[in-house]
């Protein structure tokens with residue numbers, strides 16, 4: 001009998017060996033809340049009788065979902081976060097820092113082997129770093145702020161093996177969409193997903209993050225990648241699954257001949273080949289989000305758009321995932337290329353992904369987006385249609401004014 | 407005991423449709439009630455009576471971690487949500503804020519059925535169909551959180567988690 005990566009990490013943090021199905025209380029190495037979830041978490045923390053944080057160095061506040069504030073109501077919530085951070089001496093990443101998940105990685109707030117909990121459903125993004133990263137709501141987070149711990153049921157693990165040599169035009173996002181199609185939007189509910197296989201080993205950190213990010217769309221508690229091939233800018237001891245670990249399911253998918261993937265409205269698991277929708281007119285393209293707003297995503301788009309201009313009647317909105325990404329993309333000329341091609345750069349943060357500000361689509365508009373969700377109303381207007389694809393697909397579609405396979 | 411009439415929704419009702427992201431940035435919980443289910447069912451407010459029960463298929467509450475989703479349902483007066491199974495963050499959030507939620511795999515509850523719910527026992531009696539359902543048992547920690555009326559009260563009392 002062996003242990004999965006999840007069982008190993010949770011056992012270490014529970015102080016005893018735990019297996020799938022068991023309840024345990026684990027210590028938390030890091031946690032975070034955003035401007036959507038922090039105000040409620042702070043309120044609950046105070047209602048619980050919280051006076052000071054269990055460990056101020058392990059708690060991070062990020063203002064990313066509606067930043068800078070679009071109205072006075074949200075401005076006041078941001079103030080509340082700033083005041084709380086000041087009062088507690090906690091880390092605050094203010095407007096322009098970027099999307100919480102990216103900010104945590106850029107600033108090395110999550111590391112291999114950690115238990116990391118975020119009050120944001122896409123927290124599994126950080127599973128790419130070989131950590132157990134899991135999303136919760138505000139009150140669960142408040143409990144961690146107070147106690148430094150969380151209770152969890154150790155999840156069973158589904159192993160998803162992606163085999164083959166990745167074709168040139170296929171990215172981590174295409175793999176994520178392909179997995180969504182196979183597992184469906186509820187296919188990993190209450191479970192962990194471990195990604196493995198030769199195709200995954202070829203992925204860099206950014207692509208691994210895109211893959212783990214959409215574990216949230218499978219309903220998973222967390223998503224992790226076999227750390228073989230993982231390169232980080234510091235040394236670390238990887239946590240591998242035991243060879244005899246028990247999985248609830250092992251899924252083998254061959255991706256050697258995979259074609260670019262597209263989720264069509266209104267669900268991230270309604271996935272088809274982009275080609276089948278070639279020619280569908282779009283007016284709005286969004287490049288960004290915690291799935292695909294990283295440097296290599298922007299570079300990929302810039303490569304496609306270099307020396308060209310997006311189609312007439314199309315808006316291309318670009319939100320770099322973090323300040324670091326923005327600075328790197330400025331330094332190498334990526335941003336200049338995207339602007340010259342007609343793109344509009346907005347503040348590093350969630351941008352229009354969640355429909356609060358900075359680019360809400362109009363009635364009847366068709367959007368191609370590099371984000372992770374296309375539920376009805378997701379971008380702020382239930383009368384717009386959202387297609388999800390890779391940065392390549394978004395750039396090609398912006399260029400031609402219609403959905404176009406890279 | 408919870409007693410009420412049911413409104414049926416399908417599979418995979420996501421948190422964006424329970425309460426859209428644009429309304430979530432607030433601590434004014436009553437404003438959430440105004441917009442609950444807006445994109446999913448524009449007639450919701452016309453037919454919903456305080457104390458009614460929401461019954462769904464698979465995976466109710468999938469999507470975002472926003473606790474505003476169960477809060478909005480609680481604020482509008484939903485007395486209980488029944489689903490074949492819930493998305494995990496929604497499920498935890500609902501228990502944490504004291505909104506009764508029950509998983510009944512394979513239920514056949516229909517629109518307008520009148521239910522009598524014994525939440526802590528996990529028993530649901532469908533008066534319309536004269537039929538009893540057993541809900542999936544909550545884990546020990548969750549049951550204790552329920553008994554205290556939510557996680558805030560639980561931690562006020564115990565200071566830390568107990569298993």
Ligand code: SF4
Pocket residue numbers: 065099100120122289290291349350353354371372
């Ligand atoms: S970019 Fe979108 S999906 Fe990611 S954290 Fe922000 S709102 Fe959520």
